[in-house]
Amino acid sequence: MDSSSVCHAEHVPSCHAEQKRSIHTGWRADVWTASSLFLAKISLRPRIEVALSTLACMRVPVAFLLVLALPICKSFYCYISETLSTACMPVVVFVAPLCNAAALASLEALAKQPDISLGVISHFPQEQLPLHIRLRLAAHWQTASALNTAELLYAAEKMHTYFGKIDVLLSTNEHVQEALALIREKFGIAGMRPDVAHNFRDKARMKQRFFEHQIPCARFQRLTSRQAAYDFVEQVGFPIILKPLCGAGSVSTFFVDSYAQLEPALAQLNPSEWNVALAEEFISGAEHSLETVMHHGRAVWQSVSRYLPNALDVMQNAWIQWRIIVPNAAEQVAYSDIRHAGQAALSCLGLETGISHLEWFRRPDARFAISEVGARPPGAQILTLHSRAFDCNLYEEWIRLMVYDQFSVPTQRYACGVAFLRAQGYGVIKHITGLDEVMRECSALITDVQPPKLHATPTGTYEGDGFIIVRHEETAKVEQALEYIINTVRVTLG
Numbered sequence: 001m002d003s004s005s006v007c008h009a010e011h012v013p014s015c016h017a018e019q020k021r022s023i024h025t026g027w028r029a030d031v032w033t034a035s036s037l038f039l040a041k042i043s044l045r046p047r048i049e050v051a052l053s054t055l056a057c058m059r060v061p062v063a064f065l066l067v068l069a070l071p072i073c074k075s076f077y078c079y080i081s082e083t084l085s086t087a088c089m090p091v092v093v094f095v096a097p098l099c100n101a102a103a104l105a106s107l108e109a110l111a112k113q114p115d116i117s118l119g120v121i122s123h124f125p126q127e128q129l130p131l132h133i134r135l136r137l138a139a140h141w142q143t144a145s146a147l148n149t150a151e152l153l154y155a156a157e158k159m160h161t162y163f164g165k166i167d168v169l170l171s172t173n174e175h176v177q178e179a180l181a182l183i184r185e186k187f188g189i190a191g192m193r194p195d196v197a198h199n200f201r202d203k204a205r206m207k208q209r210f211f212e213h214q215i216p217c218a219r220f221q222r223l224t225s226r227q228a229a230y231d232f233v234e235q236v237g238f239p240i241i242l243k244p245l246c247g248a249g250s251v252s253t254f255f256v257d258s259y260a261q262l263e264p265a266l267a268q269l270n271p272s273e274w275n276v277a278l279a280e281e282f283i284s285g286a287e288h289s290l291e292t293v294m295h296h297g298r299a300v301w302q303s304v305s306r307y308l309p310n311a312l313d314v315m316q317n318a319w320i321q322w323r324i325i326v327p328n329a330a331e332q333v334a335y336s337d338i339r340h341a342g343q344a345a346l347s348c349l350g351l352e353t354g355i356s357h358l359e360w361f362r363r364p365d366a367r368f369a370i371s372e373v374g375a376r377p378p379g380a381q382i383l384t385l386h387s388r389a390f391d392c393n394l395y396e397e398w399i400r401l402m403v404y405d406q407f408s409v410p411t412q413r414y415a416c417g418v419a420f421l422r423a424q425g426y427g428v429i430k431h432i433t434g435l436d437e438v439m440r441e442c443s444a445l446i447t448d449v450q451p452p453k454l455h456a457t458p459t460g461t462y463e464g465d466g467f468i469i470v471r472h473e474e475t476a477k478v479e480q481a482l483e484y485i486i487n488t489v490r491v492t493l494g
Contacts, residue, residue, distance in 0.1 A: 090403055091163045093119040095171040097146035099128045102172040102379050109395040111136040116403060117163060121155045122146055149179040156183045168403050172377045177201060192375060196350035200375045201246045203278050213348040215341055217370045218280040223271035232279045239282040242269055255312055283369050285361035287311060290342045291378060291386060292356045293407055299343040301409050303386050304335045314462045319424050321486040324382060326389045327475045328415035338368050351375055355398050380463055381418045388447050388471050389416040415475040419485040421452055422464035425493035429456050434488035445470040445481050452491045465491055
């Protein structure tokens with residue numbers, strides 16, 4: 001199939017590579033395109049003259065002709081009006097390498113916007129999206145790899161050609177932010193530019209800017225060889241953290257506290273001039289995140305969550321059922337130091353308008369140190385937690401911010417928390433115990449539940465195989481409920 005061909009949204013061919021690389025449009029675009037082609041290819045005047053002559057010979061009254069013509073004229077007027085209004089709508093293109101919770105929540109929010117034309121670029125077929133979202137799509141492009149910059153650029157060019165413009169380009173995925181910045185610059189789309197995106201993706205460059213602006217963070221070293229890691233150990237001592245330079249979500253992150261552990265970690269990362277890695281001093285302390293909404297260089301909303309236990313412990317121990325807690329408004333006051341530093345960190349990296357996810361540690365002596373920050377919404381249900389705590393939908397607020405340059409600052413009403421349910425053992429999920437008991441005992445606190453699925457293969461991720469979200473005005477009540485959940489529910493493989 002030619003890459004410029006148009007296919008109906010409810011039936012997207014997917015068996016051939018060329019078919020996957022075509023723009024798939026929604027039903028309204030199909031109707032409008034067909035109508036435009038029809039009107040362009042025929043001459044209406046001769047047909048109208050013939051029709052009028054025939055009716056005149058039949059001696060049809062003029063009044064009857066007017067009665068026939070009025071509905072046709074009205075329909076044509078409505079069609080033209082809708083087409084013109086659609087042409088003036090903002091064109092929003094959302095990039096979704098994965099069909100995960102954050103992407104779906106963002107697409108749900110976009111689908112609720114009545115006055116946008118929505119395009120999606122994804123690695124997965126659009127049939128994986130819920131029907132009500134598919135019906136809102138004006139166009140969809142399936143790439144061979146949504147993490148490949150060349151593929152994304154090609155897809156964006158096709159979207160730009162199809163729509164005639166792109167006003168907003170978004171993604172919740174950390175790994176595509178630099179590619180999106182390049183596309184924005186090429187097509188003159190408003191938003192983050194490549195230099196700023198690189199500040200957020202290159203963790204060594206990020207920390208260097210923190211040091212230059214006297215923002216507390218861990219000591220670090222860019223690794224272009226294995227010897228550089230040994231030199232860093234000589235400088236700061238064990239333990240240290242090794243990870244990819246442009247990583248996210250604690251993936252391929254290693255805790256190293258001896259030379260015996262150093263070499264295997266380096267063997268997996270294999271640092272070189274072409275595959276740069278990062279070494280950091282290990283920070284002992286309680287891990288938190290700080291979410292911030294920036295509007296024209298000013299922090300207009302911030303909220304803190306804390307991880308129990310720290311993310312690295314969760315990644316290294318697949319059996320841990322862990323928690324994230326958003327303390328209530330009274331306890332949020334205690335985080336004024338990191339709020340101030342968080343805004344300074346975002347400003348020195350260059351974020352003007354958008355949402356960010358900053359991870360940081362509270363040391364035993366009460367000092368803090370920033371770990372890293374991403375210029376995109378957080379994963380692990382964190383934005384959903386803040387939405388429940390502030391009694392709003394922060395995905396919708398983020399979309400309004402990026403599309404319309406508007407953000408309604410919410411007020412916190414609750415403490416909130418999530419417990420992640422993780423399978424133990426080997427095989428597929430065979431047994432789920434304690435869930436009914438939890439649903440009965442905690443029903444007044446539970447806002448969201450995604451139970452593990454029987455006979456499913458475990459995800460193997462830190463988010464596990466299901467989750468339960470609870471909220472209450474008191475943080476202690478939320479902590480107690482989460483503790484009860486993780487000690488009661490068991491997901492067993494077999």
